Amino acid sequence: MPDPSTAPALSPFYRPPALPRVYVGGFWGERADAVAARTADILYERCVAAGMLEQINPDLPVPPLRIPFAPGRTLNMQMFWDSDIGKMIETAAYSLSRRPNPGLEEKIDAIVELYARLQAPDGYLNSWYQRREPEKRWTNLRDCHELYSAGHLLEGAVAYYEATGKHRLMDIMARYMDHIAARFGRGAGQDRGYPGHQELELALVRLARATGKSRYLELARYFIDERGQAPHFFEEEARRRGEKPGDFHFRTQEYNQSHRPVREQVKVVGHAVRAMYMYSAMADIAAETGDDSLTAALEALWQDLTATRLYVTGGMGASAANEGFTADYDLPNDTSYAETCASVGFAFWMQRMLGIAPDGRYGDALELAAYNGALAGMSLDGTQFFYENRLESVGDHRRWRWHECPCCPPNLARFVTAIGRYCYGEGEGGLAVHLYGESTARLLIGGGRQVTLTQQTRYPWDGRVTLTVAPESPCHFTLSLRIPGWCRKASLSLNGASLDLASLTRRGYAHIEREWLPGDVLQLDLPMPVERLHAHPAVRQDAGLVALKRGPLVYCVEEVDAGAGLHRLVLAPDAPVNARFEADLLGGVVSLEAVLAVEEAASGAPLYSTEAPARREVNVQAIPYFAWDNRAAGGMRVWLRRG
Amino acid sequence: MPDPSTAPALSPFYRPPALPRVYVGGFWGERADAVAARTADILYERCVAAGMLEQINPDLPVPPLRIPFAPGRTLNMQMFWDSDIGKMIETAAYSLSRRPNPGLEEKIDAIVELYARLQAPDGYLNSWYQRREPEKRWTNLRDCHELYSAGHLLEGAVAYYEATGKHRLMDIMARYMDHIAARFGRGAGQDRGYPGHQELELALVRLARATGKSRYLELARYFIDERGQAPHFFEEEARRRGEKPGDFHFRTQEYNQSHRPVREQVKVVGHAVRAMYMYSAMADIAAETGDDSLTAALEALWQDLTATRLYVTGGMGASAANEGFTADYDLPNDTSYAETCASVGFAFWMQRMLGIAPDGRYGDALELAAYNGALAGMSLDGTQFFYENRLESVGDHRRWRWHECPCCPPNLARFVTAIGRYCYGEGEGGLAVHLYGESTARLLIGGGRQVTLTQQTRYPWDGRVTLTVAPESPCHFTLSLRIPGWCRKASLSLNGASLDLASLTRRGYAHIEREWLPGDVLQLDLPMPVERLHAHPAVRQDAGLVALKRGPLVYCVEEVDAGAGLHRLVLAPDAPVNARFEADLLGGVVSLEAVLAVEEAASGAPLYSTEAPARREVNVQAIPYFAWDNRAAGGMRVWLRRG
Secondary structure (H helix, E strand, O other): OOOHHHOOOOOOOOEOOOHHHEEEOHHHHHHHHHHHHHHHHHHHHHHHHHOHHHHHOOOOOOOOOOOOOOOOOOOOHHHHHHHHHHHHHHHHHHHHHHOOOHHHHHHHHHHHHHHHHHOOOOOOOOHHHHHOOHHHOOOOOOOOOHHHHHHHHHHHHHHHHHHHOOOHHHHHHHHHHHHHHHHEOOOOOOEOOOOOOOOHHHHHHHHHHHHOOHHHHHHHHHHHHHOOOOOOHHHHHHHHOOOOHHHOOOOOHHHHOOOOOHHHOOOOOOEHHHHHHHHHHHHHHHHHHOOHHHHHHHHHHHHHHHHHHEOOOOOEOOEOOOOEOOOOOOOOOOOOOOOHHHHHHHHHHHHHHHHHOOOHHHHHHHHHHHHHHHHHHEOOOOOOEOOOOOOEEOOOOOOEOOOOOOOHHHHHHHHHHOHHHHHEEEOOOEEEEOOOOOEEEEEEEOOOEEEEEEEEEOOOOOOEEEEEEEEOOOEEEEEEEEOOOOOOOOEEEEOOEEEOHHHHEEOOEEEEEEEEOOOEEEEEEOOOOEEEEEEOOOOHHHOOEEEEEEOOEEEEEEHHHHOOOHHHEEEOOOOOEEEEEEOOOOOOEEEEEEEEEEEEOOOOOOOEEOOOOEEEEEEEEEEEHHHOOOOOOOOEEOOEEEO | OOOHHHOOOOOOOOEOOOHHHEEEOHHHHHHHHHHHHHHHHHHHHHHHHHOHHHHHOOOOOOOOOOOOOOOOOOOOHHHHHHHHHHHHHHHHHHHHHHOOOHHHHHHHHHHHHHHHHHOOOOOOOOHHHHHOOHHHOOOOOOOOOHHHHHHHHHHHHHHHHHHHOOOHHHHHHHHHHHHHHHHEOOOOOOEOOOOOOOOHHHHHHHHHHHHOOHHHHHHHHHHHHHOOOOOOHHHHHHHHOOOOHHHOOOOOHHHHOOOOOHHHOOOOOOEHHHHHHHHHHHHHHHHHHOOHHHHHHHHHHHHHHHHHHEOOOOOEOOEOOOOEOOOOOOOOOOOOOOOHHHHHHHHHHHHHHHHHOOOHHHHHHHHHHHHHHHHHHEOOOOOOEOOOOOOEEOOOOOOEOOOOOOOHHHHHHHHHHOHHHHHEEEOOOEEEEOOOOOEEEEEEEOOOEEEEEEEEEOOOOOOEEEEEEEEOOOEEEEEEEEOOOOOOOOEEEEOOEEEOHHHHEEOOEEEEEEEEOOOEEEEEEOOOOEEEEEEOOOOHHHOOEEEEEEOOEEEEEEHHHHOOOHHHEEEOOOOOEEEEEEOOOOOOEEEEEEEEEEEEOOOOOOOEEOOOOEEEEEEEEEEEHHHOOOOOOOOEEOOEEEO
């Protein structure tokens, strides 16, 4: 067990508010409604259909191997079904806090009882290992997702407690965490292991916050600190299994970010989701402990990611081979892996960076990932999903009803339904607004005084936000408003009087410190002209191309609007691009319209010609990227030719 | 055995001259010298190093499996080692007719003796099946290259006979062919099989021509006619092996072009080399038999290939998955498979189309493939090779010393050393010049009257060709000169008097029928301005790009000349491009020079910006595509951005 004398305090940085205290309407409200009304139940049904509940039910015979092992691999996706169940529970929890669903709640309660009965006397809890391979418990942390599964189930448990007040699953998981804390650490007789797929670290911070017990934070810190230390745990562990460490399927420990201690990491490498979850935990721990050495590493990693390895959509991880990063400026569009989970994880990380201190760079990145790379992963009705997110398709990339590795649908669903926690931050001396959107939040300052913030806005379709500040009684605090980096001409007024935004703004947030009175009204105007974005010239896949963005939204062109052969479209640098709200399009979106040139050839034209292709003008409509593939199948492009 | 009454005649269409009667100098002479001086010996040494000679030597123990089977595959590359030896022998044969090499000739003679002793009493000859799997003989024509290996060994045998007069190997192979003819056919007790990988068909035509025995042509015609007939042989054969026909690794019989009878094929599909070899045989048979139904199919296939599926280099087969064709207009550059063998096979086919009748379209395609897609497959010194030919590389695509599947090096080597056979055609009533280049050819008209044609030219660096016609005695015949399709302003004179090229030219050949006298001199001028080629707008991978071509040569830009990040270069439509012969560059080539714009970013520039990248002017040199990757490693691009 951690020594309480070295355990860090739970310190008073910005934390997300408890979800039930934020009601989100407008844009995100519609998305959250779709999840609560459909996705949450779908996730449960798909877990049942996959056979997951049979695996956790000790009364049933051990079910057969439903997902075979790929040749030469020691992991199959059935091994981490507990994680899928955990994220399903988490989604259900958030959905319940939005909209009662007694049927679903009953089913979750039943699952909790199954886990209660499955849990071993020593606290251990993993349906794969208990039911199928008990002798292999804790023998392959590197590959087999054992601690990862624990993490997701723990997150689900904490969320279910926060949403419903029911703490049975959280108690079960806390007992399991105590088991894990006894097993892993630097003490005599302990294994110096840590997760092969990071996730448990950030879940432990949530448990620490929910229970107020710092030993869970301490365990998270141990996992983070121990990672990548010599001798390398995964190499030692491989030898104990009788394997050569070099026979690792992914060849390098960069894959799981254990190639060196985390504070020495400066390049974003390996499996993208693992990286995002790890950075999230590092940020949580930095916020809770004030550990500047973690913050410095995170700053370097953020710089590396955003300067060289991030898609314009906030997607990341170009390659399917490692589900992760390749080389600087290597950002292919038609084969972009850009896993939905990676963008969701990026949002997790950015939220936690904002927990250390408001910083517009992180807020902008959170917004970018949320509205684009992440949100694209689910159909508008919440029933179909993308695992990989292309930035260009010739029509062969479609949403899935389900995926053999179903990590993404519940990951995005839990994010969307918890969006209220990402909009605001509660600090010791003030409040922060990170994301704009119609919402009402009853926030706490220093854990005590309550202030109701109400946003009236059509954001992201329009950049005008009316923010009503209603403390229970007059109250002195700092309200920090994010001024988006994409906005060049923001303006702000308080009770009708213009404020000098430049003098109020530091690091992308306007800080307004005053005695707030009930009924104070801030008016924030964030003009949203259409922007043309050009990639750094080192990005060969975007050379000569331009992307359209308006406010937080990246746009794309779809074949269903523009016809086949989207590569034939050319946007002139000076062509006007007009934004217009279309109530009947995709549930109501702002579309962009412009006159483009389209290259054409006569029938029977030769394959190669000394004549450049003829061009004619064509009206083209672009739609928000997140909303693509919700109509007829066809091609899509984010990056358009310019010239 | 075929019924002689239905055997076709060997008819008098244009045929390639016997190689010893053509001496090639200049450009192709240097390439052939490199092969004769180095590659021919290298090929032998690599066959030895691979262990191939142990497999054919009945005195040695059966060697171990040197190349393991890939999971789920019934073919491995060791199974068709006879084909590698066959192509090695063919290369040696042509090299010997250029340059004595007693050491190599002795080694080939020794291999012939090994095959003589290996051959079974019934004539069967295949080192894999005889030595390793005798019980599986003739059980899997679809996958296992048994008839393919026979074809290459047969081609080597014929070539060795033609170059050296030694007919021992050809006799051995003729016996084997008689065995095959007895086994396969439509008669009682025969199997209605045909090659899974086409090759034997065209080899049989060569044997028929070398021996004058029409039964070998008849066997080739049977293989072509039977292909794709119902019931499908490969399906029946799979059932006999106890397999489901649908479990075929490549899923569709399009892979081996047996999805329907050959005369009903209108789309170029499947494995590219198989297709080219099959079309070559079809053209040979059409030429020999006058079968217009084959010619019509070939015309349709040629149209399809050149209108939708051919790289600008004459490469083809975009995908590694099937080593072949994908979809119309799908021509990726940075992943182009474009196997060297496929371009060599394209040259084979085009040569055989010219055997039916001179047609400039086919001559142009022969020239394109020879100078670009094929020739790029070998380093200038003849020691290193490309199997896949990219049209764009970021520096990670390099020549191989050898390849586990070493089909390409000897394929290209035999083509280069036999180039004299591709330059000319001998017909009943005249002669044709298909390719220009310094050479002297003693050609025969109607198999009898000899005419010596001498080309003096610096082609392909310069388009002036002085052609001296020297019949043994005054002689009436038609001399057909190819007028390249890329040349807009060709001019021709005879003994100093200008000829009206337009009235002489039909289908891309100028036909000059007259009484030719010793010392007649034709002067052909083929101006070679630099051309900008644009792909059909349906080719998405080439959208907004332009390729440079001069005469028969496609050009490319290399990092060693232009610096890293070739995607940053932009060629303006009106930028002058100047050609200059550089004696010290790559053994002497015409390079192209132009001022291009290069996009640059300041250090620390963001990944995405509303500002378009800054441009500055830069002098860039382009080199012939065939000569790339002969200097320092680095990126390469054929298609340059225009704008």
